Amino acid sequence: MKVTINGAMTVDGKIATTSGDSKISSKEDLLRVHKLRASVDAIVVGISTILADDPRLTVRLVKGKNPARVIVDSKGRIPIDSQIMRTASKIRTIVAVTDQTPEEKIYKLEEAGAQVLVMSEGKKGQSAAVSHGVNLKNLFRRLEKMGLRRILVEGGGELNxxxxxxxxVDDLTVTISPKIAGGRLATTLVEGDGFDKISQGIRLVLWRLEQKNTDELVLHYKLS
Ligand SMILES: NC(=O)c1ccc[n+]([C@@H]2O[C@H](COP(=O)([O-])OP(=O)(O)OC[C@H]3O[C@@H](n4cnc5c(N)ncnc54)[C@H](OP(=O)(O)O)[C@@H]3O)[C@@H](O)[C@H]2O)c1
Known part of the structure; x- marks a missing residue:
């Protein structure tokens, strides 16, 4: 399995403004993202991204096959009238939930064409987002068994x-837009509890650097 995180942030690390605007990339960069989407088996996103942006997560700007869409959503909060659910009967859609999702919501999601995977967590000593959320290790193992081996994670910060x-995660690609968004509550590329010390931080190795437009950079990292 190969897992790549792709995100776009401002120079100050924000992937959305405080009011939730996440349109950060240039057109050229969006084209790169759509090419990337066309090359993977599945796109994985957190439920807060769906609720904030109502994305389609399809390949539109280039020719290519739509990958499956996987939503990480413990309580089954994805709206039935969201763009993802409205297209679930045509484009493979998987909603990964936990036992916190009501049975009737599972039924509604399945009726709309999505596949629901119940992936409950519960280990002690993990961060809140992990311990109360979807068991991501089991989810990814399951996706691999389903033949979904090339995975593109498109955020947001908590899921990242x-x-x-x-x-x-094997790879992380981040576009840096030449903007400052500010805002202490604005979502950053990686949220969660974070590490206490920089020395504990996850080490990345830069293997490619692209300069798009005049000032937009695309950094490609491998996890060491
Ligand atoms: N610029 C970009 O590249 C980019 C890309 C994507 C998103 N965004 C922006 O990022 C923002 C959303 O990001 P976010 O960090 O708030 O949320 P997120 O990562 O999209 O979703 C997090 C939510 O997923 C659910 N979840 C279930 N199991 C989880 C687990 N094991 N680990 C983590 N999350 C789990 C939790 O909600 P439940 O408890 O309800 O399950 C959690 O609160 C939006 O404003 C969006 O526009 C920007």
Whole structure:
């Protein structure tokens, strides 16, 4: 399995403004993201990203096959009228939930064409987002068994943290837009509890650096 996180942030590390605007990349960069989408088996995102942006997570700007969409959503909060659910009968859609999701919501999601995987967590000593959330290790194992081996994670910050913390990520690509958004409550590329010391931080190795437009940078890292 190969897992890549892709995100776009401002120079001050924000992936959305305080009011939730996340349109950070240039058109050229979006084209790169759509090419990347067309090359993977599945896109994985956290439920807060769905609730904030109502994305389609499809390949539109280039020719190519739509990957499956996987939503990490413990309580089954994804709206039935969201763009993802409205297209779930045509594009493979998986909602990974826990036992906190009511049975009737599971039924509604399945009726709309999604596959629901119940992946409950519960280990002690893990961060709140992890211990009360979807068991990501089991989810990724299950996705692999389902033939979904090339995985693109498109955020947000909480999901990125959980996956990085669990050592489930192979590559991280980040676009840095030449903007400052500010805002102490604005979401950053990686949220979660964080580490106490920089020395504990996850070490990345830069293997490629692209300069798009005039001032936009795309950094490609491998996890060491
Ligand atoms: N610029 C970019 O590249 C980019 C990309 C994506 C998103 N964004 C922005 O990022 C913001 C959303 O990011 P976010 O950090 O708030 O949320 P997120 O990562 O999209 O979703 C986090 C939520 O997923 C659920 N979840 C279930 N199991 C989990 C687990 N094991 N680990 C982590 N999360 C788990 C939790 O909600 P439940 O407890 O309800 O399950 C959790 O609160 C939005 O404003 C969006 O626009 C920007």
């Amino acid at each position: 943290w959980s996956l990085l913390r669990l050592g489930l």
